[in-house]
Amino acid sequence: MTDPQLTSQLSHLAAGPEIVAIPGPSVMPERVLGAMHRSMPDIYSGMITTVIDETFDALPAIAGTTSRAFVPIGNGHAGWEMALSNTLSRGDHVLVLDCGRFAQIWGEMAEFNGCRVETITAPVGYAIDPAVVEERLRADTGHEIQAVLTVHVDTATSIRNDIPAIRAAIDAAGHPALFMVDCIASMGCEEYRMDDWGVDVTVAASQKGMMTPPGLALVWAGPRALAAHQGADLRTRYWDWTYRTEDGPYYLRFCGTPPVSLLFGLHEALQMIAEETLPARWERHTRLAGAVRAAVEAWAAPEGLSLLAMQPSQRSHSVTSIRTGSVDSIELSRICRERLGVTLGVGIGDHADSSFRIGHMGHVNAPMVLGVLGAVEVALAELDAPVGGSGVAAAAAALDG
């Protein structure tokens, strides 16, 4: 080993428990990582079957549904493909409602896989306007549109769509299209009620609010989706809902070998969610997101920082996208990461050098949010950025009560 008293090095304040505040994979609980660290069990009997049964039993309530969940090994894109594959056919017409980036990518997938895709794009900084959806669906008098795809929260823009309002718009138009919602960035963080809100397919994944390392998608299929499934011709064996529910060895649920380690992790995460309760989680995320927004608003200055989402009611509680005006967000992120021990989410798309994102999803609490905001405040000062006031003080004030 080298002599630590002799060598010199640039000073830094990063050498401690680093915080990766990107919007997923989120910070994993020690309990979850610990649960994953164990030998492979027999996969045909014993403990793993209990873990799997309890996992599948717990998942419907997470999405606010009585419908069953599917757990394909895969990431969020795998969840998207399972949703499309099981409900649609080549040539089907799909309406995509995009308020950022991810609904659009899902739509690109549908197009690649053989559907005709039409996209309604919200103005930059805004959620989908339900009236526009209603208008488009009323115009589809022949009911050519088989499915409406959107996101609950867009991970890029941190904008949250009003899912019940979109459902109401579909209903107002009297349109029978399936309603499929990507909740990858919001599940476990924000209020979501699949059955009450009339959603047919919900897609999520393990690595954000569900506090489990990436590798599992979560897909809930309601009765109308399962009915559509019967006639879908995009079905393949790996994704097939019917095959995954056939009688027989439980491992049909995974179409092959179950993802043992990730299941141990998800099972522990579900236990933690049950202990905290979903309403408590929703409130926690609401309050912590409020603190983040209070900080940005305190920092706000001409040529300086601002929230990307224009409408307060459309701002996600799990991720916040921040425009940085004249401030170089690449440099801001570099200072935070290299000198302070905080990794921020990069801005996505055209604004990579004038925006960044803070993930506050899943296993997140007051000191983590305040620590991230404090680090940003230090970095802003280093850059002599235009700043209205102390964001971290405003965030602390917002958390009182």
Add this chain to the structure above:
Amino acid sequence: MTDPQLTSQLSHLAAGPEIVAIPGPSVMPERVLGAMHRSMPDIYSGMITTVIDETFDALPAIAGTTSRAFVPIGNGHAGWEMALSNTLSRGDHVLVLDCGRFAQIWGEMAEFNGCRVETITAPVGYAIDPAVVEERLRADTGHEIQAVLTVHVDTATSIRNDIPAIRAAIDAAGHPALFMVDCIASMGCEEYRMDDWGVDVTVAASQKGMMTPPGLALVWAGPRALAAHQGADLRTRYWDWTYRTEDGPYYLRFCGTPPVSLLFGLHEALQMIAEETLPARWERHTRLAGAVRAAVEAWAAPEGLSLLAMQPSQRSHSVTSIRTGSVDSIELSRICRERLGVTLGVGIGDHADSSFRIGHMGHVNAPMVLGVLGAVEVALAELDAPVGGSGVAAAAAALDG
């Protein structure tokens, strides 16, 4: 806590480091589980990109090819679907060569996904006869068969096909069909040379010889497969080889969020393989499998145990299927598991109660194999099974030299 001096319990010899000797998921190295136990990194830069680059750099040599590997999040079935989806079209004719169970299931997948499937089934206890393949392909004068699918080792029967001989049969017939081989049960354990042996697509998975928990498939695609890929109409976005090789953020390789924890594990496992070297692994598996077979042959007796695979040259070095004759294999397995701490693989198919399997794949050494065989010997004695001699003594003798 209860008083351990007062409570009584059935005595047992299982309370120690349990061995799960099923043919996958195999016993995971401590180094691999340890490597997986870490916080989520930034997924856009830094250390994870090195891990991913080194992983993709190392994978071709594992399969004996210069062709690139794809690493879909998923199990072996996901690897199968990626292989089919990227190379075939609806209505394509596929020839399946089955010597047990798994090639057949792969064929069922192809059929479900839109292909016409024809199966050549080897006699029970035997590998595929290349002459039969040659004959069938010669008869396909119109070259309707687009692909030949088979397994290197069948996990159910522990029979190993002679891949170079099947390739020679295809060549002898002058047939252009793609040759796709499932090496899920053999990769990292048995000699395999994709390029030398003329294989177009190789499929494997993380959880057996690759010593990484289940959740990653491995698919190597040779030049002819990549050419066929251009015209395949089963392609979907999630599996698509082209999308996974596009310029852009490295995470396109995973069509979305990379499976961070499993990649840490696979990276460590590849490091271990590099340290040991593949030829040393192949020899290790050969010798340990020889010990297992020596044990079974020593136990062999009328109405007693025997090897399922009839031909010595067709016996896998990673798994051994054993017929138990008049001995109740369910009870044998129960004694091993509950009283001795060894979980055996169940027999698959019609012979569930008169066969069992021993996995000896991946992270396996002399004491593990001898411990498993010793436990079986104890259980055979408990059952008063007909036994010719000491299998574990024969196994130890076989390992000398």
Add this chain to the structure above:
Amino acid sequence: MTDPQLTSQLSHLAAGPEIVAIPGPSVMPERVLGAMHRSMPDIYSGMITTVIDETFDALPAIAGTTSRAFVPIGNGHAGWEMALSNTLSRGDHVLVLDCGRFAQIWGEMAEFNGCRVETITAPVGYAIDPAVVEERLRADTGHEIQAVLTVHVDTATSIRNDIPAIRAAIDAAGHPALFMVDCIASMGCEEYRMDDWGVDVTVAASQKGMMTPPGLALVWAGPRALAAHQGADLRTRYWDWTYRTEDGPYYLRFCGTPPVSLLFGLHEALQMIAEETLPARWERHTRLAGAVRAAVEAWAAPEGLSLLAMQPSQRSHSVTSIRTGSVDSIELSRICRERLGVTLGVGIGDHADSSFRIGHMGHVNAPMVLGVLGAVEVALAELDAPVGGSGVAAAAAALDG
């Protein structure tokens, strides 16, 4: 990474789950290592206080006593020093009963610390003869001897003393000396009943039968020892029993900061012991030790292997010392370690090159013992050692029933 298909290496059968079969530290349960892998808690309140309370509540029954346990941070030697320091004074006369090596070292410690030490040494291969003890104590008419020190099991020779018989000898002599017993190699493995057997101080440690990594000693002090404690002048603050039982913050129990990680481990190990029950553990160790001895007796041959302990009733159930006659035990161990993945315990003392030891203590089961014996059998064959028959076959036969 290097190309694993090109590099060559000496073949070996060790690349798998290595077994370290030395007589301590023993093989640690996955549950114990997992329990230790967690963040530091508050040490003043909350969960750690529960862990500590439950640990101290559970410890008396482990030793078969109602007396309290002390848990000094330290190894077995620390336990020895705590025992001496709390009960003796400079100039006290101590009688050591040695049947190998460790009682003697304990005696050297007593001498160094200021006592006068006299040692009774059993003939090589034999336990202490209680009659000799009785005779010596009868001769001590002035009751100058303050304490009798011995071991339950000597880790070097694997000889077990008959503690109740020695107690009876002390009683027969009508001698008031304190009776202190080192159970480091036997606690949790072999039957031990401190109160019934009239032991005044029992010393153990975490790293053998207690299945917890080294770093904790365990000392149980009976009423006569606590009475002697009042007048002992070797007392120091760090070891002091009174200080460790004073009213006040619980951490006085550790004379300072508690050893958090090791306590998490010990707590989990105690939970496992409670689940299995002590009588079941004693029987497990008895039967597994029987298998080891059956193997050695089967191997036995002129110029070959033999058990060091001459009397069956004096053979430990947690460790077995084996003489190797003309066989080079250094080379035997090297083959086992480098080529087979089994580390044997070295012979201690004069016979380092003609003896070895097998630890079978704590977290040990049938396949582990059979795997170790199988590896030894392979190595014996490699060395062309004189061998009577198959030891591993004999061991498997011994485990039946």
Add this chain to the structure above:
Amino acid sequence: MTDPQLTSQLSHLAAGPEIVAIPGPSVMPERVLGAMHRSMPDIYSGMITTVIDETFDALPAIAGTTSRAFVPIGNGHAGWEMALSNTLSRGDHVLVLDCGRFAQIWGEMAEFNGCRVETITAPVGYAIDPAVVEERLRADTGHEIQAVLTVHVDTATSIRNDIPAIRAAIDAAGHPALFMVDCIASMGCEEYRMDDWGVDVTVAASQKGMMTPPGLALVWAGPRALAAHQGADLRTRYWDWTYRTEDGPYYLRFCGTPPVSLLFGLHEALQMIAEETLPARWERHTRLAGAVRAAVEAWAAPEGLSLLAMQPSQRSHSVTSIRTGSVDSIELSRICRERLGVTLGVGIGDHADSSFRIGHMGHVNAPMVLGVLGAVEVALAELDAPVGGSGVAAAAAALDG
């Protein structure tokens, strides 16, 4: 599992990565906990001997000395006892310099173990005045005082003594007493140069700045201490420096079985220190401590918070003790722990309900400190505590540059 959508619970902001900001055990690096999580190795050869050699090689530089280190299994109190035991004799006169609590407790230990102890106590809130030391030593014309004991940083008061100035005072008095310094709370955090500063014995422990779970003490002995050792009559075998340096098996260094898991951890921590370098660590702690003090000074208000240490130059960089005036510190800590996920150090001694402590030692960085301060600020607001201004904003400002 219970239904997480139905159950309700008090809202809280604590469900995330909890920060235990007590002054030790400190927050352990993931790398250290990971390094500890591995099977027991052979303790007589191989890898563990490398780990131990590298550890002992690295330790002198940590304390700024060329003298060797001893690593007794134990906590800080064990380090104290090793220091006393190896250098002093019954009846020796010891001068204790106390500026809080811990030097005093060390003195109590010396007294219990047989020394005559005299204590100089600094006024509350102040470090030891070297002039007072010089005066006392000048008066000891017969050189009856064998040793001067003090702390570098007192963990209770967070006051740092000026060790070079005390050394100068001893020299000015021409006094030959050994100078022993407890650096338990400062080692690895604050500049310390044993050789340059003329310290004879330095005591530290693993669980604070050394970033390793509790269970190892660290004792460095300089030439004058080793000379005194020859004549010390408090020596015992377990602590004995000579025995721990005898030729022979390396485990003499631990007087028995080495503490394997903790050594793996310490080895990794030393590697991290080497990577960062000690000067960088000292600067990091200085700057983070400055941020904590800036926060307290910003909060300061009549009847409100203030720093316990009165002189800026006497304020520790690893821990900060804070008086809370009229604010109930018990309630403040409860809110932080239960509602915000931050555990503060309790006030020690008479001021348990009007003081608290923040540990910022070892593995600590900007977001951790800012997160803790932010949580305190939220709790102060909840309590309607008198507050001058935003402490967390002041801390962020202090970290700029």
